[in-house]
Amino acid sequence: MSEPFLIGDRMTGGYGKGPDILHDCTIAVNPGEIAVIVGPNGAGKSTAMKAAFGMLTLRGGSVRLAGEDITHLSPQDRVVKGMGFVPQSSNIFTSMTVEENLEMGAFIRRDDFSETMEQVYHLFPILKEKRNQAAGELSGGQRQQVAVGRALMTKPKVLMLDEPTAGVSPIVMDELFDRIIEVARTGLPILMVEQNAKQALEIADKGYVLVQGRNAFTGTGQELLTDPDVRKSFLGG
Numbered sequence: 001m002s003e004p005f006l007i008g009d010r011m012t013g014g015y016g017k018g019p020d021i022l023h024d025c026t027i028a029v030n031p032g033e034i035a036v037i038v039g040p041n042g043a044g045k046s047t048a049m050k051a052a053f054g055m056l057t058l059r060g061g062s063v064r065l066a067g068e069d070i071t072h073l074s075p076q077d078r079v080v081k082g083m084g085f086v087p088q089s090s091n092i093f094t095s096m097t098v099e100e101n102l103e104m105g106a107f108i109r110r111d112d113f114s115e116t117m118e119q120v121y122h123l124f125p126i127l128k129e130k131r132n133q134a135a136g137e138l139s140g141g142q143r144q145q146v147a148v149g150r151a152l153m154t155k156p157k158v159l160m161l162d163e164p165t166a167g168v169s170p171i172v173m174d175e176l177f178d179r180i181i182e183v184a185r186t187g188l189p190i191l192m193v194e195q196n197a198k199q200a201l202e203i204a205d206k207g208y209v210l211v212q213g214r215n216a217f218t219g220t221g222q223e224l225l226t227d228p229d230v231r232k233s234f235l236g237g
């Protein structure tokens with residue numbers, strides 16, 4: 001098998017001088033794919049994503065993007081290399097307008113980003129409607145759209161989402177997932193952490209079930225959804 005586009009390969013490490021949270025943990029994604037990371041609370045899902053983005057110092061393993069070893073790059077440098085990361089919280093500037101948030105997203109670009117902004121507005125029409133409103137006035141689901149849109153403004157080569165549907169209603173979750181599928185169809189690889197395991201695996205090309213910082217099960221979304229062990233231990237039978 002050829003090298004995945006983005007891979008956190010056998011990552012081992014934790015926060016600062018604390019204990020290891022990840023143990024030999026591997027996550028990866030390819031163009032056109034949605035890869036989801038699921039697992040129980042505290043399994044290290046967010047930590048695995050943060051490790052791939054360079055927010056932890058790994059004691060073992062590596063991170064590679066398009067074949068390049070980026071293990072020792074800072075998160076800022078990874079953004080320049082094409083990683084778009086949407087953290088779980090504090091992912092927008094609430095006092096700025098929607099459009100200003102999107103402009104902030106384009107901070108690393110020196111070229112004309114108006115076309116990208118049109119693409120974001122096409123993807124999230126509600127944001128165009130509310131472009132002059134303070135982002136803090138928007139609903140939870142709309143704020144998440146701002147956060148994703150802001151990441152898209154960098155024209156990333158891979159999009160990483162940490163629990164994009166946290167705190168939104170099931171209807172809004174479905175809508176966000178639809179938008180995420182639409183983004184993936186443009187060819188952009190998407191790696192995301194999700195609490196809503198069942199729903200996330202339904203839209204996943206690839207799924208990683210983590211338990212205590214280790215890979216417990218890996219497969220296509222459908223394989224994991226129908227695996228009796230995965231069903232029994234994570235999906236409620």
Ligand SMILES: Nc1ncnc2c1ncn2[C@@H]1O[C@H](COP(=O)(O)OP(=O)(O)OP(=O)(O)O)[C@@H](O)[C@H]1O
Pocket residue numbers: 015018021039040041042043044045046047048195
């Ligand atoms: N900034 C941090 N500093 C130290 N330890 C942390 C930090 N963030 C998380 N941890 C610890 O790392 C472990 C894994 O947490 P993590 O948030 O990655 O899990 P998760 O699978 O994403 O869980 P959840 O679904 O609850 O968000 C937990 O024991 C947590 O206490």
